[in-house]
């Protein structure tokens with residue numbers, strides 16, 4: 001692992017690191033905020049999965065997470081959203097290929113050799129940060145935005161026991177029925193839709209739900225609202241009596257201004273679960 005930068009931040013350290021990824025077969029970059037409490041012992045971990053077109057950097061510099069995480073003594077991980085570089089497949093569209101990994105393991109050409117973001121986020125990166133930083137990997141929570149909200153919800157429900165709480169900002173909720181999902185799952189996973197269900201938050205909510213609290217915020221003025229399928233996840237949560245809150249925030253759009261506005265709520269929500 002290589003340290004690319006380290007800056008003192010709210011008493012802790014905001015770092016950016018790169019490493020050779022076995023899962024993705026290329027070097028991957030991630031951000032990690034570690035609060036000052038880590039000097040005394042391992043601290044809980046909150047993951048932030050970012051959306052389409054993002055690198056590790058967007059949320060790290062725009063979401064305003066570090067101050068709230070420092071107050072709670074929680075570390076925050078900011079992974080990249082896909083493998084990148086020459087030799088890695090890509091597409092001209094912003095919603096496929098590099099910057100648009102959708103948190104799945106691709107099985108189809110030309111994506112399969114590198115696009116293994118499920119394995120990267122669920123296995124390789126946790127192992128790496130757990131071994132190299134003072135993090136308590138028995139206390140993890142996860143959040144994310146848009147495509148990253150989809151990733152947070154599907155990883156939380158797909159890995160029972162891993163995360164104590166899950167939240168999301170404007171998540172893609174029902175990708176198997178959305179143009180933000182059908183196109184990408186066809187490309188990455190193939191035309192057989194039975195392989196898609198494990199990556200659809202609404203279907204997972206109907207099937208198994210999440211063994212912990214859920215918090216979702218989406219803006220009523222979200223310019224991508226029709227692609228998110230929020231109503232389908234809301235219905236699935238209500239039908240199974242999921243422990244959770246889904247809020248529609250008046251006038252907010254899809255941007256990081258929306259995310260930053262409600263970030264304190266989300267970090268506090270996760271802190272309650274991580275310190276219970």
Ligand SMILES: N[C@@H](CCC(=O)N[C@@H](CSC=O)C(=O)NCC(=O)O)C(=O)O
Nearest residue numbers: 051052053054058094145146147148256
């Ligand atoms: N370029 C696209 C819009 C891309 C966009 O809005 N990306 C969002 C995530 S959308 C869902 O995953 C984002 O977080 N962008 C990065 C940022 O820093 O704002 C278009 O033109 O439609």
